[in-house]
Structure formats: structure tokens, C-alpha cells
Amino acid sequence: MERTEEQWLTHLIRCHDKELPELRKLNSYYEGTQPLSYMAPELQQELQETVRQVVINWPRLVVDSIEERLDVEGFRFPDEPSADEELWRIWQANDMDEQSQQGHLDGLVMGRAYVVIGTRADDAKTPLITVESPLDMYAEFDPQTRKVRAAVKRWSEESPDGKVDHASLKLENATSWWLKEKGVWVEDPEHARDDHELGEVMVEVLANRPRLKCPNGVSELADVIPLSDAACKIATDMMVSAEYHATPRRVAFGFGEEDFVDANGRKVSAFSRIIGRMWATEKNRKEDGADVIQFNEASLSNFHETLKQLATLVASISGMPPYFLGHATDNPASADGIRSAETRLVKRSERRQRGNGGTWERVNRKVLRIRDGEWNPEARALETIWRDASTPTIAQVADAAVKKHQAGIVPLRQTREDLGYTQAQIHRMEEQDEQTAQDAMQRIMSGDLAALEAGPKPPAELILPEAAAPEPVPVS
Incomplete structure (x- = not known):
């Protein structure tokens, strides 16, 4: 209906x-x-004024690592x-x-x-x-x-x-x-x-990542949130331990609850059920008397190792290199090792480019329909131009692009796109190439060969082949 x-x-x-x-x-x-997740409500109530939640924002890191590689350069x-x-x-x-x-x-x-x-x-x-x-x-x-x-x-x-x-x-x-x-x-x-x-x-x-039964997409954070919750809990526990255990812990024998009062005689929370600053027990004072002993401070290394393990899991699930999450090694990675570690992240970004590119192409078809008053059949084959999602060095990109151009595999415009220039920059370069070629042709026509040699040179593909000299006529 x-x-x-x-x-x-x-x-x-x-x-x-x-x-x-x-x-x-x-x-x-x-x-x-x-x-905060994974923490008892009683503990949160006890610590709410002492320790705040420590947020390790891995979700933002996972999202930004992909989004930073999604730059639209134009439509063709x-x-x-x-x-x-x-x-x-x-x-x-x-x-x-x-x-x-x-x-x-x-x-x-x-x-x-x-x-x-x-x-x-x-x-x-x-x-x-x-x-x-x-x-x-x-x-x-x-x-x-x-x-x-x-x-x-x-x-x-x-x-x-x-x-x-x-x-x-x-x-x-x-x-x-x-x-x-x-x-x-x-x-x-x-x-x-x-x-x-x-x-x-x-x-x-x-x-994002639409499926046949889920055209509205799925959040990139779906798999990361449980690990992020665990990391925030561990980091918060580490701060609680730093508050209560990283300094020497004391145990008091022969004291009663009434002995722990402030300057005004009011009781203080010395017998915390979950975490306390001091352990105390009441004994027969006439026989045992009172005594206070001190334990050694606790190490926080167990928290560090847990956080490292969680970071490794996040890197595995999200496709990010471990060093994105602060997992450093003694030996710095080489340039090839860095590129290899980013392979999955680059591929995930290229997948997002393909999906989002289809959306932007449909948007532009409707833009042309509103502007022209009719549907443009050629717009069905529109292509979205994206910036390269990988992060190679400038020297490597330039070397590969120039070699492909010199071998005649790609034209000059594609070479400039491979080098990362924007469409506006390429357009200005082509205008300058055309002006340079016109100036060179004018000098040739006017016979000003000296000025031609001293002036700027046109691109190689625009230089005309030298005219073959006429063969001498034999004199009989």
C-alpha cells in the first residue's frame, strides 16, 4: 500500500x-x-573522586588512519x-x-x-x-x-x-x-x-563496508570497541594501582576502627572492602600490643604487558602497522619494511575509495541533471580521481613515474598524476607547456636560433624532428 x-x-x-x-x-x-567498562560499580563509587578513567583512544586512531588516505582529486x-x-x-x-x-x-x-x-x-x-x-x-x-x-x-x-x-x-x-x-x-x-x-x-x-543485507554500512569501530574497553580498564586499573600499591603498603595490628579518625574525631574510610590505603586488624592489646609493618611496593609491569598484547590485537584486526600503536622494536624498520607493514592498511583504504567513489559519481550525475535539466548518459561512466593511498617516498615515486614515461608506457599527464600533483597544478603545467612550445615555434620561424638555445626548452614530445638536409646535386 x-x-x-x-x-x-x-x-x-x-x-x-x-x-x-x-x-x-x-x-x-x-x-x-x-x-568505563569492566569495573565493579562499588569500586567506581569508591574511586570516583580519586581516579578518573584513562581513555586510550584507539578507535580514533583506527578511523583517522584510513580517513587520512581518502582525498578526492577530481572527476573524469x-x-x-x-x-x-x-x-x-x-x-x-x-x-x-x-x-x-x-x-x-x-x-x-x-x-x-x-x-x-x-x-x-x-x-x-x-x-x-x-x-x-x-x-x-x-x-x-x-x-x-x-x-x-x-x-x-x-x-x-x-x-x-x-x-x-x-x-x-x-x-x-x-x-x-x-x-x-x-x-x-x-x-x-x-x-x-x-x-x-x-x-x-x-x-x-x-x-562504509555495505553488504547485500546491510546497505547502510557498518562502523569501522565494531571490532575495535571491545579491545578499546579492555585497554581503558587496564590503564585505569594501572592508575588505581599507582595510587594504592605503587607506594609501600602498610598493615596495622592491634588497632580498631575507632582508632582511625580525622582531626575532628570523625571516622575515616580505613576499612575499604575493595581497595584500601591500609590493612588493619583488631587484637587483644593487653597481650599482643600494637604493631605496624610495611610491604614493598608493587610493580606495574603486568599492566604494561597486557596493554602491549591488546595493542597487538588491535593492529591485527584493523590492519595497522604495530608502530602506529606505539609498539616499537629495538631495531628501526627499513623503508621496505615500513611499506610492507602498511600493505593491509593501504588495501583497506583503496577499498573505501572504491565504495565512496561510486557514491560521489552518483552525486555528480544528479548534479548534472539539476544543472542541465536532463540526464547525461556519458555521466554513467564517470570516474573519481583519488590521491594515492600508499605512502612511498618522493624519490621512489618520481623514479618510477619518469621511467614509465620515458619508456612510452604512459603519457605526460598520467606521469604528473602519478607524481601526486593536483588537477589544478597539472592544468597550469599544461598551459605553461603550450606557451613554451608556441614560443619555441615562433623563434624557429623567425630564425632566432641563438635565443632558442638560451631560452626554456619545450617538453621532449613537443620538439619537432630536425628537417633532413637536402642531398647535394651532382655537377656534370
């Missing part, structure tokens, strides 16, 4: 509300504000050797250098982020692109086409009468705006409906 717009709105909001607790939990682990049509300048102009006009980074980050942390495409009232040739957090937005997929069939974005605003809840409902042929009045959603009279009749929802999903 076909849902009405109001039914779609309430359905999507209800689904979003179910996911919000888990999304907020994942976000707290990235921010390092998660609650199949028959064009360089990036499309118009698509890059629209990308830059929407601050997508920054927004795309934030979308990749939220996708890795919470499993997904959303990209919304719309129009601008002041510039019809520059469609509007925004990236939205899954804490504010939810989308539902069509089970047959696996495309987004409905989405909702929610936000709140303060007004003189209190907080007002707003929502934007995005369907295949229309976008409408709503607000809540007296607990009921009604259409917002200040925003006109947009009946675009495009046949597609102007929303795309940046999903």
Missing part, C-alpha cells in the same frame, strides 16, 4: 529513533567520551584525459574539500553519512551539495533497485516559545518541509514544496 507523505515522515522518524542510541554510542567512542569522463573542470568548479563552490572529509569520517565512525543534492536560488548553474550526519538524517532503500526511495533530515531551532522541531522529507518526485506543532507534524508554511518530478530521491549514502 502506498504511503502518504505524513506516513512516510512518521515511519522514517521512528526508524531513525531506533538507531540513534547505537549511533551516539559509536560517536562517543570516537570522541573518547565513552563510559571516460573520453577525457583530464579531470572535468566544471564538475570540479561545482565541487569547490560547495566546499566539498572539507565536507567530503567530514562525510568520510562520519561514515567510518557510524557506518554511513548522507549527501543531499539541491538547487540554489541565486545560481542555477551551481547546484547545492551538502553532507549530513547520520545523527540528523535517515534513508530507506528500495529492496528491488537498492536505491534510496525516501529520506528524512531533522533539526531543532530555538524560538521565543521554546524549541521547535523541523524535518525535511525527500521522496522520489518531491521534497517537503515540516514542523511539529503540539506534538503533530504539519507542513511548514514558510518553505514551499519542491515538486521536482525527477523520479529519484536527491540523496546518496556514503556507506
Whole structure:
């Protein structure tokens, strides 16, 4: 049965509300504000004013190690050797250098982020692109086409009468705006409906590791959170031990609880059930008297070894090199060893590039549809240009790129892309190459060979072959 717009709105909001607790939990682990796990409530109550939780934020390290390798450099049509300048102009006009980074980050942390495409009232040739957090937005997929069939974005605003809840409902042929009045959603009279009749929802999903039965993606932290909880618990226990055991421990014989009072005669917590500063026992004072002895301080090395083992497990699961987690060795790794250790991390990053690249290509198809008023069939073969996810040295990259170009395997533009130059930099280089070639040709035509020798040289492939000298005519 076909849902009405109001039914779609309430359905999507209800689904979003179910996911919000888990999304907020994942976000707290990235921010390092998660609650302490694996500790008895009685112990937390005893220590709450003495020792704070020690947060070892491995979740942020795992996410940032991948996100730092996801940089979009441009978009290219199949028959064009360089990036499309118009698509890059629209990308830059929407601050997508920054927004795309934030979308990749939220996708890795919470499993997904959303990209919304719309129009601008002041510039019809520059469609509007925004990236939205899954804490504010939810989308539902069509089970047959696996495309987004409905989405909702929610936000709140303060007004003189209190907080007002707003929502934007995005369907295949229309976008409408709503607000809540007296607990009921009604259409917002200040925003006109947009009946675009495009046949597609102007929303795309940046999903992390989507699966056939889970198109919304999975958080990159799913496997790391239990180990992070354990590390935070061990580190906190280490601080507790430093407070109570790393200094010499005392035992008092022949003292009663009434003997432990402060300057005002009030009892102090000398008989802690779990951890105490002093152990004491009451005996017959007439026969045994009182005595105080001192134990040696405890070593914290057992905590260090446990943390190292947990770090090794995190490195194994996340694909990060052990030295990312502070696991150093006596012998420093060679350059080849470092590259070998990063192989899994690089491959994981390239997988994220492939998945996110498909999303950005679909976004640009819808951008072109809004700009041109019709679907561009060539945009189905768009390619996202990514920066190299690996970290080779500059000398190694330059040596390999130049050798491939000299052997005629790749053209000059591809060589410059392999060297890591941006599309804007390559465009300026090509303009300079063209100007240099024109100047050289003009000097040749004018016969100014001396100036040609002293001036800048054009690229090798632009130099014309020397004309063969005419053979002498034999004189009879």
C-alpha cells in the first residue's frame, strides 16, 4: 500500500529513533567520551573522586588512519584525459574539500553519512551539495533497485516559545518541509514544496563496508570497541594501582576502627572492602600490643604487558602497522619494511575509495541533471580521481613515474598524476607547456636560433624532428 507523505515522515522518524542510541554510542567512542567498562560499580563509587578513567583512544586512531588516505582529486569522463573542470568548479563552490572529509569520517565512525543534492536560488548553474550526519538524517532503500526511495533530515531551532522541531522529507518526485506543532507534524508554511518530478530521491549514502543485507554500512569501530574497553580498564586499573600499591603498603595490628579518625574525631574510610590505603586488624592489646609493618611496593609491569598484547590485537584486526600503536622494536624498520607493514592498511583504504567513489559519481550525475535539466548518459561512466593511498617516498615515486614515461608506457599527464600533483597544478603545467612550445615555434620561424638555445626548452614530445638536409646535386 502506498504511503502518504505524513506516513512516510512518521515511519522514517521512528526508524531513525531506533538507531540513534547505537549511533551516539559509536560517536562517543570516537570522541573518547565513552563510559568505563569492566569495573565493579562499588569500586567506581569508591574511586570516583580519586581516579578518573584513562581513555586510550584507539578507535580514533583506527578511523583517522584510513580517513587520512581518502582525498578526492577530481572527476573524469571516460573520453577525457583530464579531470572535468566544471564538475570540479561545482565541487569547490560547495566546499566539498572539507565536507567530503567530514562525510568520510562520519561514515567510518557510524557506518554511513548522507549527501543531499539541491538547487540554489541565486545560481542555477551551481547546484547545492551538502553532507549530513547520520545523527540528523535517515534513508530507506528500495529492496528491488537498492536505491534510496525516501529520506528524512531533522533539526531543532530555538524560538521565543521554546524549541521547535523541523524535518525535511525527500521522496522520489518531491521534497517537503515540516514542523511539529503540539506534538503533530504539519507542513511548514514558510518553505514551499519542491515538486521536482525527477523520479529519484536527491540523496546518496556514503556507506562504509555495505553488504547485500546491510546497505547502510557498518562502523569501522565494531571490532575495535571491545579491545578499546579492555585497554581503558587496564590503564585505569594501572592508575588505581599507582595510587594504592605503587607506594609501600602498610598493615596495622592491634588497632580498631575507632582508632582511625580525622582531626575532628570523625571516622575515616580505613576499612575499604575493595581497595584500601591500609590493612588493619583488631587484637587483644593487653597481650599482643600494637604493631605496624610495611610491604614493598608493587610493580606495574603486568599492566604494561597486557596493554602491549591488546595493542597487538588491535593492529591485527584493523590492519595497522604495530608502530602506529606505539609498539616499537629495538631495531628501526627499513623503508621496505615500513611499506610492507602498511600493505593491509593501504588495501583497506583503496577499498573505501572504491565504495565512496561510486557514491560521489552518483552525486555528480544528479548534479548534472539539476544543472542541465536532463540526464547525461556519458555521466554513467564517470570516474573519481583519488590521491594515492600508499605512502612511498618522493624519490621512489618520481623514479618510477619518469621511467614509465620515458619508456612510452604512459603519457605526460598520467606521469604528473602519478607524481601526486593536483588537477589544478597539472592544468597550469599544461598551459605553461603550450606557451613554451608556441614560443619555441615562433623563434624557429623567425630564425632566432641563438635565443632558442638560451631560452626554456619545450617538453621532449613537443620538439619537432630536425628537417633532413637536402642531398647535394651532382655537377656534370
